[in-house]
Amino acid sequence: LNAATRFSAILEGRRSISAYPEHKVRRVAQITTEVTGAIERIDAVKTGFAMADFGAWGPVIEREEERSELKYPLSYAQKGEVGAIFSPIRDGDVYPELAPIPDDPRILSNHIKSLGYFLKADAVGICELPQWAVYARDVERDPIVCDHKYAIVIISQWGYETTKASTGDDWISDSESWLSYNESAHIACTMASYIRRLGYPARGHLQTGNEHVPGYDVILTPLLVLAGLGELSRPGWALHPYLGGRFKASVVTTDLPLLPDKPIDFGLQAFCRTCKRCARHCPSRSISDADHKIDDYGYGGYRSYEFDWERCTKYRLMNQNGAYCGVCVKVCPWNKPKAWWHDIVRRSVRSAPRLDPLWVKLDEWLGYGKAHPELKWWFDLEEVDGHMRIPPRSPDNAFWQTEGTPTDEWKKLRADTTTEPRMRS
Amino acid sequence: LNAATRFSAILEGRRSISAYPEHKVRRVAQITTEVTGAIERIDAVKTGFAMADFGAWGPVIEREEERSELKYPLSYAQKGEVGAIFSPIRDGDVYPELAPIPDDPRILSNHIKSLGYFLKADAVGICELPQWAVYARDVERDPIVCDHKYAIVIISQWGYETTKASTGDDWISDSESWLSYNESAHIACTMASYIRRLGYPARGHLQTGNEHVPGYDVILTPLLVLAGLGELSRPGWALHPYLGGRFKASVVTTDLPLLPDKPIDFGLQAFCRTCKRCARHCPSRSISDADHKIDDYGYGGYRSYEFDWERCTKYRLMNQNGAYCGVCVKVCPWNKPKAWWHDIVRRSVRSAPRLDPLWVKLDEWLGYGKAHPELKWWFDLEEVDGHMRIPPRSPDNAFWQTEGTPTDEWKKLRADTTTEPRMRS
Numbered sequence: 001l002n003a004a005t006r007f008s009a010i011l012e013g014r015r016s017i018s019a020y021p022e023h024k025v026r027r028v029a030q031i032t033t034e035v036t037g038a039i040e041r042i043d044a045v046k047t048g049f050a051m052a053d054f055g056a057w058g059p060v061i062e063r064e065e066e067r068s069e070l071k072y073p074l075s076y077a078q079k080g081e082v083g084a085i086f087s088p089i090r091d092g093d094v095y096p097e098l099a100p101i102p103d104d105p106r107i108l109s110n111h112i113k114s115l116g117y118f119l120k121a122d123a124v125g126i127c128e129l130p131q132w133a134v135y136a137r138d139v140e141r142d143p144i145v146c147d148h149k150y151a152i153v154i155i156s157q158w159g160y161e162t163t164k165a166s167t168g169d170d171w172i173s174d175s176e177s178w179l180s181y182n183e184s185a186h187i188a189c190t191m192a193s194y195i196r197r198l199g200y201p202a203r204g205h206l207q208t209g210n211e212h213v214p215g216y217d218v219i220l221t222p223l224l225v226l227a228g229l230g231e232l233s234r235p236g237w238a239l240h241p242y243l244g245g246r247f248k249a250s251v252v253t254t255d256l257p258l259l260p261d262k263p264i265d266f267g268l269q270a271f272c273r274t275c276k277r278c279a280r281h282c283p284s285r286s287i288s289d290a291d292h293k294i295d296d297y298g299y300g301g302y303r304s305y306e307f308d309w310e311r312c313t314k315y316r317l318m319n320q321n322g323a324y325c326g327v328c329v330k331v332c333p334w335n336k337p338k339a340w341w342h343d344i345v346r347r348s349v350r351s352a353p354r355l356d357p358l359w360v361k362l363d364e365w366l367g368y369g370k371a372h373p374e375l376k377w378w379f380d381l382e383e384v385d386g387h388m389r390i391p392p393r394s395p396d397n398a399f400w401q402t403e404g405t406p407t408d409e410w411k412k413l414r415a416d417t418t419t420e421p422r423m424r425s
Numbered sequence: 426l427n428a429a430t431r432f433s434a435i436l437e438g439r440r441s442i443s444a445y446p447e448h449k450v451r452r453v454a455q456i457t458t459e460v461t462g463a464i465e466r467i468d469a470v471k472t473g474f475a476m477a478d479f480g481a482w483g484p485v486i487e488r489e490e491e492r493s494e495l496k497y498p499l500s501y502a503q504k505g506e507v508g509a510i511f512s513p514i515r516d517g518d519v520y521p522e523l524a525p526i527p528d529d530p531r532i533l534s535n536h537i538k539s540l541g542y543f544l545k546a547d548a549v550g551i552c553e554l555p556q557w558a559v560y561a562r563d564v565e566r567d568p569i570v571c572d573h574k575y576a577i578v579i580i581s582q583w584g585y586e587t588t589k590a591s592t593g594d595d596w597i598s599d600s601e602s603w604l605s606y607n608e609s610a611h612i613a614c615t616m617a618s619y620i621r622r623l624g625y626p627a628r629g630h631l632q633t634g635n636e637h638v639p640g641y642d643v644i645l646t647p648l649l650v651l652a653g654l655g656e657l658s659r660p661g662w663a664l665h666p667y668l669g670g671r672f673k674a675s676v677v678t679t680d681l682p683l684l685p686d687k688p689i690d691f692g693l694q695a696f697c698r699t700c701k702r703c704a705r706h707c708p709s710r711s712i713s714d715a716d717h718k719i720d721d722y723g724y725g726g727y728r729s730y731e732f733d734w735e736r737c738t739k740y741r742l743m744n745q746n747g748a749y750c751g752v753c754v755k756v757c758p759w760n761k762p763k764a765w766w767h768d769i770v771r772r773s774v775r776s777a778p779r780l781d782p783l784w785v786k787l788d789e790w791l792g793y794g795k796a797h798p799e800l801k802w803w804f805d806l807e808e809v810d811g812h813m814r815i816p817p818r819s820p821d822n823a824f825w826q827t828e829g830t831p832t833d834e835w836k837k838l839r840a841d842t843t844t845e846p847r848m849r850s
Binding site: 002003005006073074076077078080081082085086088089092095096097099100101110111114115117118119120158159161162175179182183186189190191192193194197198199373374375376377378379381386387388389390 | 499501502505517520535544583584586587604607608611618619623624798799802803814
């Protein structure tokens with residue numbers, strides 16, 4: 001095998017350079033989400049956490065939004081301290097001349113993706129950057145300008161072990177997200193700095209955990225879908241064929257000449273129509289189990305499932321028995337680690353959607369989606385007014401059950417959360 | 426399996442929480458490196474790169490030390506931009522009261538190690554912090570005070586694929602180290618911040634890439650050995666039983682009550698006596714192939730192999746055909762990824778050292794240690810006086826051969842490097 005042969009195999013989709021066999025995923029000309037009209041640019045201030053932070057939903061939620069950084073000691077380390085260091089280096093000076101490197105976009109795309117995998121990204125995809133995926137104005141209502149041609153999308157997963165241990169909305173939930181935010185921010189900042197050093201403009205887009213510190217200029221979900229890293233799922237996030245939603249992503253926008261990836265179709269649209277497990281388990285009942293409707297939130301003309309993002313945001317902020325919430329990711333059958341037996345199911349979902357209900361049943365019957373308290377390694381802790389305490393209703397995780405056999409404790413929590421988000425007393 | 430049973434299994438060494446079966450490595454009461462006398466504290470200014478930076482070896486080496494940050498565009502991103510952001514958060518305010526968590530050091534050690542693995546460390550070990558492993562004075566000759574009781578040592582590997590592709594002293598060499606420096610710095614800073622939030626002092630120790638920016642207060646190699654993460658190898662670095670030297674490490678020192686790990690003995694002392702591959706391949710001939718002597722460098726009374734650290738440092742700085750050097754790590758038979766067939770060899774090395782020469786021969790015969798140019802994904806680039814150029818003697822990597830069949834190109838490079846470090850013309 002020489003370098004040229006290997007490169008052809010990658011280009012022709014006979015070989016993957018990631019840890020996952022992404023070259024086996026079906027590529028399509030159009031994204032599997034129907035776009036029914038013009039997509040308008042939205043303001044960053046119209047996103048859930050910004051709304052909460054700016055007091056649009058009242059002082060209690062505003063206070064909880066501000067407290068969310070301090071609430072759990074590990075989240076504090078991740079978002080309060082480490083999360084803050086990446087923003088200042090997300091953009092910078094461009095080297096004054098172009099480096100003597102090839103200008104073939106195929107070679108440069110392979111190079112940049114290989115760099116991403118070298119830096120331990122779990123998946124890297126490339127798309128053109130549509131202007132509708134750039135926020136119109138920042139939280140100070142100043143216009144955002146980001147007219148780079150391409151977006152490099154970088155996925156970092158969090159480990160399956162802790163996802164398996166967790167209920168999805170206990171004290172570790174927020175820290176899982178932040179592990180991946182910070183890891184993908186590290187990769188994006190390194191990559192952007194490197195590209196600038198080659199003489200091309202490049203900017204990192206990452207989560208800062210603070211509405212007032214610049215992070216993302218771009219909207220992540222459509223870029224993930226356009227870059228062939230996922231399809232739009234029922235709860236509205238991009239679902240990766242080998243990770244489900246068990247990841248966060250950062251982006252590098254740049255003018256380095258690149259070859260965009262094609263979107264993918266691994267059968268998710270039919271699967272989400274059938275499965276509905278996220279809808280049934282959502283503690284705040286934000287996810288609809290009904291069929292497709294037109295969603296008029298921000299993303300304009302996407303044909304997506306109805307999703308109550310206000311309710312979702314409020315639950316995540318007001319969760320008094322944990323830090324944030326990711327139950328939809330936790331219970332999703334797609335979040336599993338690599339295994340050949342899961343590949344059999346993937347093949348079936350792609351080519352025989354009529355078997356989907358069978359796989360969903362089997363998945364439940366095998367106990368996937370349950371919490372595993374025996375794997376729990378973290379402490380339940382909560383910071384309240386300058387004191388660290390054991391949360392009064394610290395869930396022991398034993399209440400977690402599949403919907404078939406709810407314990408009394410679980411029923412009680414569900415009852416609490418399906419009316420209004422629980423307020424702190 | 427419940428939580429208590431699982432915890433007992435971990436404590437009793439019947440189960441590993443890392444990705445490697447570390448519970449199967451033999452634990453011993455004493456480190457396998459003989460300590461023949463009192464170990465004196467050394468000054469940070471007496472380390473190789475500080476000597477170079479302070480001009481102890483003349484203006485050419487001083488200039489190359491300063492240029493090393495700018496030399497290769499990816500290294501620049503990693504150490505010039507990203508590497509600089511961790512130092513300011515390596516220490517900080519301690520939460521004013523202790524968190525309501527158990528004070529059992531066994532539970533806390535398991536918790537902290539689990540946190541390390543959650544944050545994607547490849548190995549985590551704990552030891553008491555001996556004061557001789559703390560630098561006496563920093564580069565400004567001010568005394569360093571670090572009297573925490575424990576050191577948590579965190580290993581991040583770099584990928585095998587690029588190690589396999591590389592010669593070990595080409596343009597990607599420095600970037601491999603920096604991937605692991607930055608990743609382990611991210612983990613150490615997150616962990617230290619979390620521990621401070623629990624009410625205990627904690628400080629991260631990490632590579633900053635700048636002699637004038639505080640990074641490590643502690644000397645890494647002895648801590649890796651004491652924490653049971655490796656044995657001292659022929660070239661003087663700690664060798665991990667499942668990663669060889671294909672990693673970098675960061676440290677968290679703290680007063681959180683912890684249970685130290687025991688040192689390990691996987692048969693390396695006999696193996697290094699036999700193998701000598703690093704010594705034969707070292708382009709600067711810094712590594713001795715002779716038997717043990719007493720080394721009087723810094724680490725005082727360690728019984729280690731003779732090692733010309735000045736020569737090593739100079740070669741790494743003066744390397745005109747690459748960025749730094751890690752040939753000893755590249756050719757080491759211990760750097761391989763996980764596989765059951767390598768486990769067979771590990772078992773043999775541990776229990777039947779007389780077979781070591783056989784394994785070394787087999788390893789060479791199978792072609793391990795060679796470069797694989799077909800896997801090369803990076804560009805050879807060099808920044809010289811404000812211009813980015815293709816290095817004039819850009820190695821095509823084809824020269825890399827096992828010592829048995831040196832090409833003319835390889836012989837020439839060896840000839841260059843075995844007299845004096847090559848100077849830029």
